[in-house]
Amino acid sequence: MFLRLVADSFTRRPRRKVLTAAALALGMAVVTAALSVSLDVGDRLASEFRSLGANLVVTPQADSLPLEIGGVDYRPVNAGAYLPEADLPEIKTVFWHNNIIGFAPILETPITVGNPASVPEISSYIPTHDLQFLGTWAHHAVRTPDGSNFYTGIASTNPWWHVTGRWFDDGERECVVGTRLAKSLGVSAGSYLMIFHKDGVGVESSDGLSIVGIVETGGPEDDKIIGPLGIAQSLADKPEQYRTLYVSALTKPEDDFARRDPKTMKADEFERWSCSPYVSSIAYSIGQVLTGTDVRVIRRVAEGEGTILTRVRTLLWMVTLAALLAAALAVGASSAASVIERRTEIGLMKALGAGSGTVGFLLATEQLLLAFVGGGIGYSLGIILARLVGQRIFGVAPAPSLLVLVAVLALAAGVTLLGSAIPLRRASLYEPAPILRGE
Amino acid sequence: MTALRTGNRAMFWRIVRRLLGANRGRLFVILLALGAGAAVTAALLNLQVDAKRRLTSEFRTFGANVLVTPRDSNSRGLQPGASTLDSSLYNRIPQSNGDDLVAKASLLYGIVRVTPWNGGGETSDTRGATSAVLVGYQFFGTDLADIFPSTIVAEPQGRELMGVDAGIRVSSCELGEELAKRLGVQIQQTIKLQANGSDVICFINRIRRFGGPEDSQILIWLDAAQELLKQKDRSSVIALNVPGNPTSVQRYVSQLQSWMPDVDVRPVRQFTEGEAKIYNRISGLLTATVLIVLLLTGLCVMAAMTNVAMERRNDVGLMKAIGGATRRVLRLFVMEAALLGLAGGLFGAAAGILLSIWLGKQVFGVAAQPRLIVYPVSVALTTIVAILSAYPLRRLASVRPASVFRGEA
Numbered sequence: 001m002f003l004r005l006v007a008d009s010f011t012r013r014p015r016r017k018v019l020t021a022a023a024l025a026l027g028m029a030v031v032t033a034a035l036s037v038s039l040d041v042g043d044r045l046a047s048e049f050r051s052l053g054a055n056l057v058v059t060p061q062a063d064s065l066p067l068e069i070g071g072v073d074y075r076p077v078n079a080g081a082y083l084p085e086a087d088l089p090e091i092k093t094v095f096w097h098n099n100i101i102g103f104a105p106i107l108e109t110p111i112t113v114g115n116p117a118s119v120p121e122i123s124s125y126i127p128t129h130d131l132q133f134l135g136t137w138a139h140h141a142v143r144t145p146d147g148s149n150f151y152t153g154i155a156s157t158n159p160w161w162h163v164t165g166r167w168f169d170d171g172e173r174e175c176v177v178g179t180r181l182a183k184s185l186g187v188s189a190g191s192y193l194m195i196f197h198k199d200g201v202g203v204e205s206s207d208g209l210s211i212v213g214i215v216e217t218g219g220p221e222d223d224k225i226i227g228p229l230g231i232a233q234s235l236a237d238k239p240e241q242y243r244t245l246y247v248s249a250l251t252k253p254e255d256d257f258a259r260r261d262p263k264t265m266k267a268d269e270f271e272r273w274s275c276s277p278y279v280s281s282i283a284y285s286i287g288q289v290l291t292g293t294d295v296r297v298i299r300r301v302a303e304g305e306g307t308i309l310t311r312v313r314t315l316l317w318m319v320t321l322a323a324l325l326a327a328a329l330a331v332g333a334s335s336a337a338s339v340i341e342r343r344t345e346i347g348l349m350k351a352l353g354a355g356s357g358t359v360g361f362l363l364a365t366e367q368l369l370l371a372f373v374g375g376g377i378g379y380s381l382g383i384i385l386a387r388l389v390g391q392r393i394f395g396v397a398p399a400p401s402l403l404v405l406v407a408v409l410a411l412a413a414g415v416t417l418l419g420s421a422i423p424l425r426r427a428s429l430y431e432p433a434p435i436l437r438g439e
Numbered sequence: 440m441t442a443l444r445t446g447n448r449a450m451f452w453r454i455v456r457r458l459l460g461a462n463r464g465r466l467f468v469i470l471l472a473l474g475a476g477a478a479v480t481a482a483l484l485n486l487q488v489d490a491k492r493r494l495t496s497e498f499r500t501f502g503a504n505v506l507v508t509p510r511d512s513n514s515r516g517l518q519p520g521a522s523t524l525d526s527s528l529y530n531r532i533p534q535s536n537g538d539d540l541v542a543k544a545s546l547l548y549g550i551v552r553v554t555p556w557n558g559g560g561e562t563s564d565t566r567g568a569t570s571a572v573l574v575g576y577q578f579f580g581t582d583l584a585d586i587f588p589s590t591i592v593a594e595p596q597g598r599e600l601m602g603v604d605a606g607i608r609v610s611s612c613e614l615g616e617e618l619a620k621r622l623g624v625q626i627q628q629t630i631k632l633q634a635n636g637s638d639v640i641c642f643i644n645r646i647r648r649f650g651g652p653e654d655s656q657i658l659i660w661l662d663a664a665q666e667l668l669k670q671k672d673r674s675s676v677i678a679l680n681v682p683g684n685p686t687s688v689q690r691y692v693s694q695l696q697s698w699m700p701d702v703d704v705r706p707v708r709q710f711t712e713g714e715a716k717i718y719n720r721i722s723g724l725l726t727a728t729v730l731i732v733l734l735l736t737g738l739c740v741m742a743a744m745t746n747v748a749m750e751r752r753n754d755v756g757l758m759k760a761i762g763g764a765t766r767r768v769l770r771l772f773v774m775e776a777a778l779l780g781l782a783g784g785l786f787g788a789a790a791g792i793l794l795s796i797w798l799g800k801q802v803f804g805v806a807a808q809p810r811l812i813v814y815p816v817s818v819a820l821t822t823i824v825a826i827l828s829a830y831p832l833r834r835l836a837s838v839r840p841a842s843v844f845r846g847e848a
Binding site: 026030033034037041044045048049051052053057064065066067068069070074158160216217218219296297298299300301302303304307308311312314315316318319320322323325326329332333334336337340385389392393394423426 | 462464465468469471472475476478479482483486490493494497498500501502508548549550569570571572588589590617618621648649650651652654655675676705706707708709710711712713716717720721723724725727728729731738794798801802803
């Protein structure tokens with residue numbers, strides 16, 4: 001009888017049920033879309049922030065103090081310490097190796113340069129400029145311990161460097177030239193450059209480098225020549241070595257816990273700390289695998305990134321909450337309305353001897369059924385919406401999450417029940433007689 | 440005729456009043472739905488305007504984003520400080536971009552010999568001596584961290600000490616963490632800086648952590664640096680932190696360049712470009728979320744209203760039976776909906792603006808400024824939604840009084 005009553009209520013006035021379900025579905029669609037986007041947005045934005053470039057810098061521990069002014073290090077080449085290039089694949093063995101999206105070793109060395117231009121004889125070439133040669137990787141295949149290749153280089157750590165032409169090939173005798181230098185040297189992509197070490201310490205052979213691109217960095221590198229690390233190493237006579245390593249890693253914004261000194265932590269705290277992708281814990285784990293290094297957080301990047309990420313995330317959660325609240329109120333209101341209009345029916349049931357409990361139970365079952373149907377439809381609608389938004393803004397759709405489905409269904413059920421609870425309570429106080437009389 | 444009209448009008452309002460007052464519970468429910476919609480609309484609209492502005496001020500944390508450098512800076516070769524700017528340029532740089540304050544610093548770089556100094560003249564310990572980069576700075580703005588993002592590691596408690604011994608020039612300076620560690624000095628100790636045969640004693644006022652090359656540098660007042668490095672009235676670079684969204688920063692840069700054609704004004708690409716990307720993403724995200732929420736909140740309210748409207752069949756049947764023209768009956772309901780929308784909007788939007796002020800405080804630590812324009816806009820939107828939600832009432836026009844009274848659904 002109970003089920004029949006429920007079924008009857010749905011079949012006899014389908015339009016009204018459809019309306020209530022539609023309100024529910026729409027409300028839940030908002031909630032789903034907002035929740036999916038908010039859950040996803042942290043990761044998306046974190047990777048967006050990598051366009052700011054590296055957030056970690058690795059230098060030799062034994063190094064002398066850098067004397068860097070305007071991007072040029074004024075230390076003599078033989079002062080200070082260097083790091084072995086062979087250790088670099090180790091970076092991809094740290095616990096957070098999937099968060100490390102790029103790294104590039106740098107070795108700079110002063111050079112003199114000449115432009116042979118149309119003169120084919122190398123002997124007639126006259127050195128003209130004192131410059132810096134920046135050796136690095138452009139798009140280098142790093143063999144990771146699990147056997148696969150990881151491609152990385154300056155193009156992924158410094159995405160704001162724009163190359164007209166193309167990046168140099170790491171194994172070739174090629175280079176790119178900073179835009180201002182290119183202008184003052186009068187060279188362009190396709191020309192050749194002769195380079196020599198300034199103090200003549202290098203053993204660089206003199207068959208020149210071909211320029212394959214002009215790089216625009218908006219920084220001091222606009223006055224430099226950027227080429228393969230190997231060439232810088234032979235120019236500076238530092239085979240297989242580099243001086244600075246820039247690492248770009250996806251991180252979680254730092255909180256108070258993250259800023260604590262790992263040395264003062266207890267074992268379980270340290271475990272928790274090193275198992276969160278804080279920039280400091282990633283720095284720590286890189287320091288563990290690259291011996292003799294000093295891994296520092298580039299605060300300028302990391303700190304700003306952290307604050308903005310936290311802010312945006314909070315903002316979105318607040319918006320989500322507001323949306324949730326509004327949807328809940330609207331849905332609650334519509335389910336309340338659907339109970340109010342059934343006063344006559346309730347009166348009749350009570351007149352026929354139904355207790356308040358039975359009536360309440362009957363109505364609650366109906367509302368729950370509606371909630372699940374409406375919530376389900378709303379979920380699928382919301383997922384489509386979230387995909388649209390995600391695709392449009394980040395180019396990547398958020399993955400549908402079961403957690404959201406559960407949350408949405410629970411919310412739908414809770415809200416409809418709450419919405420109907422108040423009118424139901426009033427309904428249980430009704431005297432059947434006046435209602436049936438139509439008063 | 441006029442009497443009839445006024446009579447009609449009085450009757451019209453009376454019916455509207457009765458319609459509204461007929462069922463308190465339902466009235467409350469509708470007002471709640473509409474009010475919630477209006478509140479969210481107002482809160483989001485307000486936040487949307489405010490959040491973008493706040494966001495751009497968050498970008499301040501990245502430090503200097505525009506640099507003014509000497510035009511021919513690559514001819515300096517490997518000689519530090521070979522080309523410099525005239526210090527007077529500093530004063531010509533506008534101090535604001537729109538409503539926002541531009542932080543600016545005039546910087547002079549040079550390499551000096553640093554020795555810990557204990558006041559004992561030339562007998563001081565030279566074991567800790569090292570070469571380091573000296574940065575002379577003159578600063579305008581609220582916090583030096585606007586130019587050099589940093590955290591202060593050590594700071595003297597209480598008043599800054601400025602003891603001056605006779606015959607010794609003493610200046611105060613700030614040290615990068617790395618350099619302080621290398622020299623083995625603490626705050627409130629003194630170091631000696633030497634360059635070009637002259638020297639200056641300076642008192643360490645602060646130790647900062649920058650997480651950049653500045654960690655091994657010394658910050659000192661510009662005039663002291665100019666004197667030490669023999670670069671009177673010169674500076675190497677002027678660093679600016681220009682707030683605002685990417686287009687306004689760009690505009691500021693090109694304006695400044697046109698005022699100072701003899702120097703290079705260039706944005707720090709790393710940050711301006713990254714900021715532009717992030718700003719566009721975030722503002723797109725905000726707009727999208729706000730639009731979706733508004734649209735669906737509207738639809739929700741509409742559905743809730745429609746549900747309520749359907750139960751008016753009996754009233755319509757009765758009105759028609761006693762001779763109400765369909766149009767006039769509909770006008771009654773539209774008026775009812777509009778009044779409800781207005782009331783819900785007035786209360787809801789006010790609540791929403793308060794909500795957004797609170798939200799702004801939670802997110803950005805600063806209360807969002809209420810924009811007056813948001814209030815009428817959200818009230819109007821709510822009223823429109825309410826009237827639109829009376830649209831399904833059109834179907835009531837086809838209600839046949841007889842079938843209603845027979846109790847047919």
